[in-house]
Amino acid sequence: MHGRMMFQPLLISNLLDHAARYHGDTAIISKNTDGSISKTDWTHVSENSKRFANALKNLGVQMHDRVATIAWNNHRHLESWYAISGSGFVCHTINPRLFPEQLIFIINDAKDRVVLFDKTFLPLITGVKAHIPQVEHFICLGAFDQDVADALPEVKFYDVLIAENSDQFEWPEFDENTASSLCYTSGTTGNPKGALYSHRSTVLHTYAICLPDSLNLSASDVMLPVVPMFHVNAWGTPYAAAMVGCTVVLPGPGLDGASLVQMIDEYKVTVALGVPTIWQGLLTAAKQAGSVLPSLQRNVVGGSACPPAMMKAFRDLFNCETIHAWGMTEMSPLGTSNQLKAKHRNLSEDEQFKIRLSQGRPPFGVDLRITTEEKGTTEVIRDGHNTGNLQVKGHWIISTYFGKDESALTSDGWFDTGDIASLNEDGYLYLSDRAKDLIKSGGEWISSVELENIAMGHPEIAMAAVIAAKHSKWDERPIVIAIKHKDAQITEEGLLEYFADKVAKWQIPDKAIFVEAIPLSGTGKMLKKDLREKYDSVLL
The missing domain is CATH 2.30.38.10 (Luciferase; Domain 3)
Structure with missing residues (x-):
C-alpha cells in the first residue's frame, strides 16, 4: 500500500520558482568584473534565467547536453546556473585556475557544447579554443564588448541574448534523478575526475545545508559566498539561498581581504563562507581597516582544516562564530558541520572550543x-x-x-x-x-595538520605547510614551510622552539623554511605535492 500524498519531482527549477514567488524583492548584490556593483532580486534572477533558457534552446542545446561556465560569483553566473539545470541541461562549472592542459582535458571529457565565460577569462578561452573543437558556442557573460568580439569573432553576449528572448518559459518536468550539474575534482594527482550530481541529490543536499545543525541559514540572512561557484557549486549555497530566500552578496573577482571587508560592512553580511587562506586575508585587512565586522554573526570554514588561532581570532576580535565544515567534490560537498549539542552548553568555554575544532557531525543524509x-x-x-x-x-x-x-x-x-x-x-x-600527507617517521605516524595548526598559532606566521622530507635514518621527517607576517622578526630556531611544549619531542619538525608564497590550488588549498617535489631532499 502506498501513501496517498502528492508526488512532485525534486527539481532545481522549483528552488528558483519558490524564491521568486515568496522572496521576489529580496536583494541579490553582485560585483562585476570591472568592479562596478549590480543590484537585482530573486524576481529578476528568475526572469533572466527564463530568458537565457529560451536562448539556449534556440541555440539547439538538447536535454542532457553539458554547458560549461568559467566565471566568478556574479548575478549573470547565478542566472545561467538556473537556466541550464532548470532546462534539463547539465551545468558544468570549471575552475579557471587549472592548468590549460587540465582545462582542455575537462572540457573534452565532458563534451561541453557551450562555454560561458567572464571577460576576465578571455585569454584563457582564446588560448585553449583550438583544442576544444566540439564546443559550438562561446557566450561572454556581459554586454557587447568590441575587444571580446575582435579576439573571438563568433562570440555571443549574454546581455544581448537576454534582451532578445522572452521571459515566458515553462520549466520542463522530468525525472528527479536526471543529471543537473558536473564538477571535476582538482586533479592534484592524475587527470581530474567528474562528479555528476542529480536534481534529487542537489535538492536533498540543499535541505541539509540549511538546517540549524548545518549552516543554519534563513530568510533573515545576508549571505556572502566567497567560495567560488566553480568550487563544488560554491558548496551548494546558491541553491540554499533560493530555498530560504535570503539576500546574497556575490563578490565577483574581489576576493582580497580589503574588498571582502568593504562588502561585509557595506551590505551588512551575516554569514560568509570560504577557505582558510581567504579568511587569513580578511582578518589582516579588517585589523588594518579598524573594522570589527559588526554584522558578521558566523563564518563557515571548509576546504581544509581551520587553524585554532584563526577560530580564536574570529571569536575574540570580531565576536563571530566559526562553523568548521568538511566535505568533498564527491559529496556535493557537505559531509559534516560543527554545531554544539544541548549537553555541551554546561561545558567551559575552553571545553566547548575543543569540540569546535573538530569537523563536526553529519546531518541526516550522510x-x-x-x-x-x-x-x-x-x-x-x-x-x-x-x-x-x-x-x-x-x-x-x-x-x-x-x-x-x-x-x-x-x-x-x-x-x-x-x-x-x-x-x-x-x-x-x-x-x-x-x-597521502601523513608523515611516517621511524614507523610512527605524524599529522601534518596538527603541526600546521601549531605553526599558524604563532603571531608572526601568516601561513604554514608541513610536509615529509626524506631522512637517511628515519625514512621521513617533518619540515615546516612558512610565510611570515609583514615586519616579523621570527627565526628558524624561534619557530621550531615554539613547538617544544605543544607536541612530543620526536614530532617537532627538523627544519623551518621561510618563503614568500606557498603554492595554492584553484580552490585555495596548499599544494603539498609541489612543496614535496621542491623540498623533499633538504634533509639528505
Whole structure:
C-alpha cells in the first residue's frame, strides 16, 4: 500500500520558482568584473534565467547536453546556473585556475557544447579554443564588448541574448534523478575526475545545508559566498539561498581581504563562507581597516582544516562564530558541520572550543565510518582517539565517476575519502590528515595538520605547510614551510622552539623554511605535492 500524498519531482527549477514567488524583492548584490556593483532580486534572477533558457534552446542545446561556465560569483553566473539545470541541461562549472592542459582535458571529457565565460577569462578561452573543437558556442557573460568580439569573432553576449528572448518559459518536468550539474575534482594527482550530481541529490543536499545543525541559514540572512561557484557549486549555497530566500552578496573577482571587508560592512553580511587562506586575508585587512565586522554573526570554514588561532581570532576580535565544515567534490560537498549539542552548553568555554575544532557531525543524509584499512569494511571503535580510513555513504554521495563504468565504492557500498580520521561517540569527526600527507617517521605516524595548526598559532606566521622530507635514518621527517607576517622578526630556531611544549619531542619538525608564497590550488588549498617535489631532499 502506498501513501496517498502528492508526488512532485525534486527539481532545481522549483528552488528558483519558490524564491521568486515568496522572496521576489529580496536583494541579490553582485560585483562585476570591472568592479562596478549590480543590484537585482530573486524576481529578476528568475526572469533572466527564463530568458537565457529560451536562448539556449534556440541555440539547439538538447536535454542532457553539458554547458560549461568559467566565471566568478556574479548575478549573470547565478542566472545561467538556473537556466541550464532548470532546462534539463547539465551545468558544468570549471575552475579557471587549472592548468590549460587540465582545462582542455575537462572540457573534452565532458563534451561541453557551450562555454560561458567572464571577460576576465578571455585569454584563457582564446588560448585553449583550438583544442576544444566540439564546443559550438562561446557566450561572454556581459554586454557587447568590441575587444571580446575582435579576439573571438563568433562570440555571443549574454546581455544581448537576454534582451532578445522572452521571459515566458515553462520549466520542463522530468525525472528527479536526471543529471543537473558536473564538477571535476582538482586533479592534484592524475587527470581530474567528474562528479555528476542529480536534481534529487542537489535538492536533498540543499535541505541539509540549511538546517540549524548545518549552516543554519534563513530568510533573515545576508549571505556572502566567497567560495567560488566553480568550487563544488560554491558548496551548494546558491541553491540554499533560493530555498530560504535570503539576500546574497556575490563578490565577483574581489576576493582580497580589503574588498571582502568593504562588502561585509557595506551590505551588512551575516554569514560568509570560504577557505582558510581567504579568511587569513580578511582578518589582516579588517585589523588594518579598524573594522570589527559588526554584522558578521558566523563564518563557515571548509576546504581544509581551520587553524585554532584563526577560530580564536574570529571569536575574540570580531565576536563571530566559526562553523568548521568538511566535505568533498564527491559529496556535493557537505559531509559534516560543527554545531554544539544541548549537553555541551554546561561545558567551559575552553571545553566547548575543543569540540569546535573538530569537523563536526553529519546531518541526516550522510553516514560516516572509520575502517582499519583503505577500501576495508572492518570498523574502528568510535572513541575520538582511534584513527583509520574515513568512508561515507548517503543521498548526495557519488557512486560512479562521470564517464567511468567501474564503481567508486567499496565492496559493501561506501565511498573511501582518502582521509585519516577518528569519530567520537557523538559522531564528531576529527580529521588527522589526508592519507597521502601523513608523515611516517621511524614507523610512527605524524599529522601534518596538527603541526600546521601549531605553526599558524604563532603571531608572526601568516601561513604554514608541513610536509615529509626524506631522512637517511628515519625514512621521513617533518619540515615546516612558512610565510611570515609583514615586519616579523621570527627565526628558524624561534619557530621550531615554539613547538617544544605543544607536541612530543620526536614530532617537532627538523627544519623551518621561510618563503614568500606557498603554492595554492584553484580552490585555495596548499599544494603539498609541489612543496614535496621542491623540498623533499633538504634533509639528505
